[in-house]
Amino acid sequence: MYTFGDLVNIIAELRSDHGCPWDREQTYESLKKCLADEAEEVYDAVDRHDMENLCEELGDILLQVMLNSQIAKEEGAFTIDDVIDGLCHKMIRRHPHVFGNARVNSTEEGLALWNEIKAQEKAEKKRKCLDKN
DSSP states (O other), rough: OHHHHHHHHHHHHHSSSSSSSHHHHOHHHHHHHHHHHHHHHHHHHTTTTTTHHHHHHHHHHHHHHHHHHHHHHHSOOHHHHHHHHHHHHHHTOOOOHHSSSSSSHHHHHHHHHHHHHHHHHHHHHHHHHHHHH
16 A cells, blocks of 8 residues: 655656656646645535545545646745645634633534634734735
8 A cells, every 4th residue: 555655756756857858847826726626526426425436536635735746846936735734823822622721612612713723814814914014
């Protein structure tokens, strides 16, 4: 069975000088339509309750994440490890009722807490942006 590390190496090889011409030509912009198409295919698989196809289509979404992350790595912007690290931090930060001392008693309370934290994060980003200018 292949691992996540294998996937990282396969994507890097596809984008390498001796890799696949199509993969090497891709940009963030050219991949936008691919990502949208793959998301639609995930929706369709869910609507049809087609688990085999859903598994495949989620892999195609992951491919889009991997290709965009590899392009970013090549540009020195970020890596897939940065994407994963950021996502882990976000999940822990936005779930203080799971990873901290906050308490929620319902799905609605959990969602409200998520949205409150998200709004605080956006306000902080905006403030930092304004401070830079």
